[in-house]
Structure formats: structure tokens, C-alpha cells
Amino acid sequence: MSNPQPPEPAGIRRTPLRTTVRYGIAGAPLLTAEQLRDGSYGPGTGIEPSVIEIRYSSAREGVEASVSVTVTGSWTSEGEPERPAREVETRFEGDRDQWPRWVRLEVRLSDPACQHLYVPADDFRPGDLIHVGSEEWPVVEARTVTRDQYSSVTVNAGASDQLDGRVWQHAYVTRKTVQARR
Template structure:
């Protein structure tokens, strides 16, 4: 079984109502940081370099529950964690650690949920928050890398998502996200599969466009039989006879709405019933 471990996994998310984090500020004692944004990086071992975790916490400087100057979001960096970090930040890092085993991750989730509800984790009964932990661990992307790699069958997918496309990458070797971009590392085989998925999606879109071009659009007709179109200029919207029409009709009305299906196109089921 091939076990693939990301070289770097970076997680960024906003936080609200998080506990203030003690920070060291030169010439400003007793400062804490009220977190608003957290970024945690997990780097796997590389050669002689061991695995390590670092974090960047964005927030406002606080003293005694009040904001202090400068009243803007500041960044503070924490390295070589999570041991020795402030308790809340260490718990956040362990909660998302991609190398944590299921039992440890389960307890981290139970602790986070209990403390969020105002309960002491140490006083929980064995059954408390177990179903909640199961539900969270079952979410996509929450399984450890070895378990995700063992599945093996999943391949990259490209699907339509509104006006754009959604790319699903089941296996990555590197992931680095920013607010404006994302860098993704892929194996050669995964890149081939992504190319094939993108080609299939582009071929499908081209086929649909060709079909639309080869199918003439039905022209709506007036009860007099001449072509009409919707008026989109000033004034009330309505139907008007198309440019070039020499019909004496002065009241453009859609034939289909008036039951005159003999003037409808072939897409009208009622027109077919009238023998057209």
C-alpha cells in the first residue's frame, strides 16, 4: 500500500469569540491578542529536517479586556509547536493535525466541542460527544492521509459550478493556500487524470454548443402568423412585430398564449396535435 504524506498542509480560517492569546510585545507588557484569523502549517519530514508545525495568528492587541493602539489587526508568529504554545492555539493545531491518529483526533474534537459548550473536558462521561466526533470525522477530508490513499479508486473530477468549474483532487502531494490563489502539487499520474477529466468536460461543453448551433431557435409568432419579438426598450414591455413585417395587425399577441397553435413551432406539443 502506498502511503502519501503531504509535504506541507496549510489551513487558514477565521475565528470568533476565541480566548485571548498571550503574546510578547517589546515595550508593551501584559498584552494579549484577540484572534480573528488563524493560519497553521504542518510540514512533513524532509531529509534530516524533522516534521514541525508553525502558526500565524491575526488579531487585535488587548490589555484588560480593552483594545490598545494600534487599533488594527496585527500578526504574531508561533514556531515549533504545538508544545509550549498557548493552550487554545495548541488545541487548534492538534485538532487539524493530518498525522494525528483517529483516537487522538476524536479526543481533540470532544475537548473542543465540550469547551465550546462551556464544559470541562476532564469531567466528561465516556459517551459524551462521541456521536458528534463520529460525524465530524466522517466529513470529507477529515481522514488521515494513509486512509485516504488506501481508498485508491477516486480520481480527479472537473464539474460545472455556476459560471465556472469545480476541480476535485482526491490526492495531492502539496497544498499551499492564499486568499487569492492556491498552489497544488500533483503526481504525474494525477496530472494525467486531471487533464483527461478537463478534456472530457470541454468536449461535453463543445458538443452542447454545437447542438445548440445546429438546432434553429423557434421564432415566436403572432396570432396573425407574422414573427414577433419582445420589446425591451422604453415603456412597458410587450410583444411587437419583428422588423420588416408588413402585417396589417396592430395588436401583437403570442399565438401560443392565444391558443392559435397552428402558428407555433415544432417544439409545441399542441401544434403537433393540430396536424402540423
């Protein structure tokens, strides 16, 4: 026997306005004084990330969609944790090109508007985040994808993060499925 749901009252529409993702993080690069947004930190200081919170706000009448990120962690001095540990946080919003690369990738990887797929290399597209799994390049963002007559696929040809493979090889990708957020 099924469990019937009560009918929704007539005329009520529900629109999600914000999705928040919060999780612990280990192994992320230190945030340096140069990357901390408000400029109030002295040379050699930084934050060792331990928690990240990403807020995806939907577009609605008169308001554009947006993303903001809060990174919480311990103060560092010259790359070493301060003792006793003091927890601090910093916020990233606005122009994502000014954010550290790893923060931008976290935003893409957790975006509720993305799908996580296992696809053949022949299906790679610009904009895909390809999960490589290496220590140096755990995720590569495809900027260009080229195929040749010999079943080879090259991602980001000539760049330091170039990937080479065959059309039948598979990888996990994170792919945007709706219009990009700004």
C-alpha cells in the first residue's frame, strides 16, 4: 500500500531561494594574506582551511543569482599553525576570478545545478571538470577539447594541465546542467 501525500493547497508556489552546502575540508591549500579579501592581514599570515560553506542564491525578480563562500580555519604564521589555535573565517563574494582556484573548484563541485557523470572521453566538453585523481591535478577544467582521426582526445592542448587519452576511455566529470550562476 502506498503512502499518499496530502494535496498542496491551491495557488501556493514554492521557489528555492538559497541552497547552502557546509562541510569539513582537509588538505586544501593555505589561504595566504594576499588571497584574504579585506587586506587587513599582515605578510606571512594565512588561514589553514577546516570548514567551507557555500551559499548558492537563486535569481528572482530584480535580483541576480549569486554565490558566496565562507572558509573557516586556523590562523597561520609563515605557513605554520599559531598556538594556541585560533579559529577565524574569511568570505569570498563578487568576482570569482579574484578567488583562489581551489575555492572556485569547490563551488563548481558542490553546485546543485551540476551533474556528476561517468562519461567516455569522446563526450568531454569545454567547461567540464574532469576528475583525474592525481595529487598535482585532482580536477582539470576543460577549456578546449580536440579529437583527431586516430581516436585521440586532447584536453587543454599545450597547457600545463593538458590531458591526453582515447575516445573510449572514461572519467568522472562534473558538468553544469543549467544556466551558469554569476
